[in-house]
Amino acid sequence: MDSKDVIKTPSELTGDKGNSSLYTGERRSKNDPVFEALGATDELSSTIGLAIAHLEGVDKTAELSKQLQFIQCMLQDVGSNIATPISSKSDVKKDQTRFDPDGAAVTELEGWIDELMPKLPSHRHFILPSGGLAASTLHVARTVCRRAERAIIPLLGEVDDSAFAYVNRLAATSKIATAFLARNYATKKLLISSEMHSYSNSMSNLDEPPHLSAVYSKTMDKYRGANKMISPLQGRMISWLVGSLGCKQILELGSFTGYSALWMAEGIYNKHGSKDSQMCHIWTCERVKSIAEIAERNIENGGASDLITVIPKEAIDV
Numbered sequence: 001m002d003s004k005d006v007i008k009t010p011s012e013l014t015g016d017k018g019n020s021s022l023y024t025g026e027r028r029s030k031n032d033p034v035f036e037a038l039g040a041t042d043e044l045s046s047t048i049g050l051a052i053a054h055l056e057g058v059d060k061t062a063e064l065s066k067q068l069q070f071i072q073c074m075l076q077d078v079g080s081n082i083a084t085p086i087s088s089k090s091d092v093k094k095d096q097t098r099f100d101p102d103g104a105a106v107t108e109l110e111g112w113i114d115e116l117m118p119k120l121p122s123h124r125h126f127i128l129p130s131g132g133l134a135a136s137t138l139h140v141a142r143t144v145c146r147r148a149e150r151a152i153i154p155l156l157g158e159v160d161d162s163a164f165a166y167v168n169r170l171a172a173t174s175k176i177a178t179a180f181l182a183r184n185y186a187t188k189k190l191l192i193s194s195e196m197h198s199y200s201n202s203m204s205n206l207d208e209p210p211h212l213s214a215v216y217s218k219t220m221d222k223y224r225g226a227n228k229m230i231s232p233l234q235g236r237m238i239s240w241l242v243g244s245l246g247c248k249q250i251l252e253l254g255s256f257t258g259y260s261a262l263w264m265a266e267g268i269y270n271k272h273g274s275k276d277s278q279m280c281h282i283w284t285c286e287r288v289k290s291i292a293e294i295a296e297r298n299i300e301n302g303g304a305s306d307l308i309t310v311i312p313k314e315a316i317d318v
């Protein structure tokens, strides 16, 4: 598009009747699907611009910003392609607005995905859109990208297939870039499970004893893979089960830091009103010796050493 067309003076503005011009000169209603798709693409590029602004001053993200700026340029070309529907293109305009004829842009995005993928941890949780300002803005960009993709679908046949493919691939790329950014530069990372736990805790009469809260938060803060620990509400549930089933002997396979065993001990106290180990005993085995020692310490600090014995062994050997 000519640069003189980019910013119009008030006397040049012609859209008051609800119409606007395509790049071909044809006028269409402003709610025509072409303008819906153009608007979403523009919004996507603007959101990426905001993410770039949030990346300023963040260490080691210069390359990422450059890549995002390049994507903004490509989105400009996607927009030109959308604004010149194939059926109304002259041959000259067709050449001017053809998008990525040799597939290089899509290949570049795929290369970027291949580069970032191995740097990401595998996790089984959904990630809540979060991870600091830049990552959160890229999350917004990702969702706008999906909307742009949906908006282009009614125009298939009227836009180049490669333009649609680019937006489609971009949605996947931004998802991975966001995860990468959140992993490396997040001020705060939220796994959906921890959010759910705090919500469910706040909605229940959990009444978690302080020594259990201390073990839970210390484990969450300090240990990789802490989300394999049971949640506070699950803890309350097993303590209730231990009490109501009248358990006499319990063998737990996998102590981790002792949180679940401490909850079971809580069930015994609540039922019998005492710490008398004659009522019931818990054996819990943990194959990682250093973790078993932590469990033991936590159990001792929780005053439950009489009720719980940590066995630092493989379950199969117990």
Ligand SMILES: C[S@@+](CC[C@H](N)C(=O)[O-])C[C@H]1O[C@@H](n2cnc3c(N)ncnc32)[C@H](O)[C@@H]1O
Pocket: 228, 229, 230, 253, 254, 255, 256, 257, 258, 259, 260, 261, 285, 286, 287, 288, 291, 313, 314, 315, 316
């Ligand atoms: C899911 S976590 C247990 C969480 C714990 N019950 C809690 O909620 O606080 C599993 C633990 O079991 C241990 N583990 C896994 N396989 C084991 C085995 N075969 N024998 C003993 N411990 C094992 C792991 O090292 C890990 O600490």
